[in-house]
Amino acid sequence: MSGIYIHIPFCKTHCTYCAFYSELLRDRQGSESFVSALCAEIEDSAFPDNVRTLYIGGGTPSVLSISEFKAITAALESKFPVSGLEEFTVEVNPDDILHWGQDYVEALKSLGVNRISMGVQSFDDGELHLMGRRHNAEQAKSAYNLLLNSHIDNISIDLIFGFREGLDTAVIEAELLNLGRLPQHISCYQLSIEEGSGLDRMQQKGLYAMPADEECERQYYAICSMLKRLGYHHYEISNWALPGFESRHNSAYWNHSPYLGLGPGAHSLIIDEKGNFIRRWNDECLEKYLQLGSMAPGSERQRAWNTLRGEERLTPEQIREERIFLGLRTDKGVDGQRIPEDKWFVSDSIIVDML
Ligand code: SF4
Known part of the structure; x- marks a missing residue:
């Protein structure tokens, strides 16, 4: 299982809890220049595996127009073998969906998008x-x-x-049941206050306080029970799916499968020709990204992407640790066959129990 992740580094506004890399999108010229740089990065990239999943996230991909999506999918198709594509997800914001309308969603579908991930976050206007x-x-x-x-x-x-004291899962359950059809998949993450975020500043000024850990724990278990009652499979700490709708793309991350990340701030896990696991990342710098993307095509541009990138070769210990902590996030647990034997490792009683 191998996937491509594309990071769209734009939002129209910044949410107070968010720590993802994104810049404010000021005009169409900004997104057009970015898409042109992204197509250049796609053209200069290599990924030996057959691509099974595509995930366009961000930021807010739905700030892009359909013609910009068309340019991205055309660049991908001309570079990577995507005929075996099983899942193609695009993240959207409700406000953009209402702005663009049904034609936009249908056009995404005609480009091969078969899964939409929408940030609802809460059914409470005060919280939103x-x-x-x-x-x-x-x-x-x-x-x-x-x-x-x-x-x-x-x-x-x-x-x-x-996010707040007293979350009532009965209200969320009623809202979900009123949607007309239950969403096939729900990601429910616990709020964390990221340094430098709006909530961090509000907290420092005494304008916001997170609930106590015990209350967050109560909320989490109440959500687990409610979603189980509705028929969801709790397959990862923060992810639930109706049977058969588990995210293939994200499951590949948790399975420690290789993936290629494109766009500023995106990370990749690549297995090189010698079998080494390489973690690679693009710096979070749109300005530099646009500068590289505007270079003339050719070997010089291809080499220049390295000035935006960092990478590390994972040691066997890192691979082991990643496979353990990723496996522990899922209901499948840790696959002992994929954890190389190691004295230090097998002497840890907790891990031995898991295997
Ligand atoms: S729209 Fe998404 S990526 Fe953008 S600031 Fe809000 S949570 Fe973060």
Whole structure:
């Protein structure tokens, strides 16, 4: 299983809890220049494996126009063998879906997108306002209906817990059941306050306080019970799916499979010709990315991408540790066959128990 992740580094506004790399999108010229640089990076990239999943995330990919999506998919198709593509996900914001309308969603579908991941985050307008989201609960539900009307039959929604005291899962359950059709997939992450984020500043000024750990734990277990009741398979700490709709792309991360990341801030895990595992990342610098992307095609540009990149060769210990902690996130657990034997490792009683 191998996938490509593309990072779109733009948002229209910044949410108060967010730490993902993104710049404010000021005009269409900004996104057009970025897409042209991204197509250059695609052209200059190599990835030996057959691509099984594509994931366009961010940032907010739905700030891109359909013609920009067309340019990206055309560049991908001309470079990588994508005929065996099993899953093609695009992340969207409800506000963009309402702005662009049904034609936009249908056009994404015609480009091969077969899974949409939408950031709903909460069904409470007060919370959405504090989070700095650019939609309210009603708009998120309208956008969800628009996806249903566009016959998207694999929809994932993101929710956040641990944002405020007293989260009532009965309310969330009722909202989910009122959606017309349950989303096939739900990612529900606990809020964490990232340094330098809006919430961090609000917390320092005494304008916001996170619930206590015990309350977050109560919320998490209440969510687990509620989603189990609704028929969801809890397959990863923060991810639930109706049977058969587990995310293939994200499952490949947790399975420690290789993937190629493109766009500023994107990470890759690549196995080189000698069998080494290489972690590679693009720096979070849009300006430099645009500068490299505007160079004339050729070997000089191809080499120049390295000035934006960092990489490390994973040691056997790192591979072991990553496979253990990634496996422990999932209901499959750690696959002992894929953990090379090691004295230090097998002397740890907790790990031995897991294997
Ligand atoms: S949560 Fe999503 S929309 Fe909000 S700032 Fe982060 S990447 Fe942008």
